[in-house]
Amino acid sequence: MAKVILFLVAASVIVAVAWLLAGIPGQVVASIGPVTIEASTPVAILALAVLVAAILVLLRLLRGLWNLPRIGAVWLRRHRTEAGERAVTRVLVALAAGEQGPARKQARQARKLLGESPQTLLLAAEAGRLAGREDEAEEAFRALTKQADASFLGFRGLLRQAVDRKDWTEALILAKQAETAHPGTAWLRQQRAELALQTDNWAEALELTGPDPKRPAYYVAAADAEPDPARALAFAKQAWKQAPGFVPAVLAYATRLRAAGSEKRAQACVLDAWKHSPHPDLAAFALAPLTDPLARAQAAKRLAAANPANPESRILLARTALDAGLTGEARHQLDAAGADGIRQRRLSLILAEIEEQERGDTEAGRLAQHKALRQAAAADPDPHWQCTSCHAGVSAWQPKCPSCGNAGTIQWQSDRRPSGLSVAAA
Ligand SMILES: [Zn+2]
Secondary structure (H helix, E strand, O other): OHHHHHHHHHHHHHHHHHHHHHOOOOEEEEEEOOEEEEEEHHHHHHHHHHHHHHHHHHHHHHHHHHHHHHHHHHHHHHHHHHHHHHHHHHHHHHHHHOOHHHHHHHHHHHHHHHOOOHHHHHHHHHHHHHOOOHHHHHHHHHHHHOOOOOHHHHHHHHHHHHHHOOOHHHHHHHHHHHHHHOOOOHHHHHHHHHHHHHOOOHHHHHHHOOOOOOHHHHHHHHHHHOOOHHHHHHHHHHHHHHOOOOHHHHHHHHHHHHHOOOHHHHHHHHHHHHHHOOOHHHHHHHHOOOOOHHHHHHHHHHHHOOOOOOHHHHHHHHHHHHHOOOHHHHHHHHHHHHHOOOOEHHHHHHHHHHHHHHHOOOHHHHHHHHHHHHHHHHOEOOOEEEEOOOOOEEOOOOOEOOOOOOEOOEEEEOOOOOOHHHHHHO
């Protein structure tokens, strides 16, 4: 309704103007060179209006032509951005699906269309890594490190690559650069702790790791690596306080106490540990100051009294009794261990020595020895230090497995059950 009224009003105005113009009297004469144009005033006014409108249309056309390159560039940019974003999506899908070829191709396309943005560089690097093209990934990560807001991503990627190829020196440098680019991240802290372990920087590893059951092992290693005796003692004490039954920790602390002249405290630590975790190395430490076999047998009795029923106590008593020439006592201890179901090789080897001492180089002695040695060959393995990660056996405890390189994984394997045959026999 409003439109109809508007149309009627406009039509009325046009008719009124036309009627007014038509009513203007007179002639307009224009001479341009030899040409003379003559028209009535209303026609001349109408022609003038048409001329002005034509000039306006022409100006508009010229402006459009002038702006054409800019409009074209905007259109092209928008087109490239849309195509680039589609390529980014395709990279993400290919990465998620583990499709190496398409991921690299689309990453290259995205980088070409969208330029060196953190997003395209990161995708190119990840696509390179997925395809095993570490050189491509490294090039993209290095380009990322030059981007002010995203340099952490570049250092992070390069650090992961250095860790993968076990280049710890390079990894340490990159970790420091990453820390500068973006301080205080939990991930980086964990990486730096891992690097500290790999480079045997035990004190730093302790600073960087939180609660961890392997910390006593790190403390022992830190004590061994520390040249200052007071600091070494402090590390060893921490190891012992955190794990008073962990034999390397007990020995690390007791050794330094002994070196500092606190023999009594050293022996007390070992005796306390024997109650819960008897171990041949503890006995060796406790008896080390004694050279007389009888005195050693007496000291062994005092130690074994703290945990008399344990096989380690019986084996210690058998060994020291045998060394003191007390073969009857040694045999008694072996029999008691055997009655408890212990069938370890070392028992049979001690028995062979007993037979040799008791019977000497006689036919009966040789037969008894051979019997004991045959038993040893078929016996259960002795407890030993073993890596819980790769299961490699080692002759002595170490903070790091020499086979797989993992830290804090060497444990005393003393809980081997007797073999199926022995269980049946028992
Ligand atoms: Zn290992």
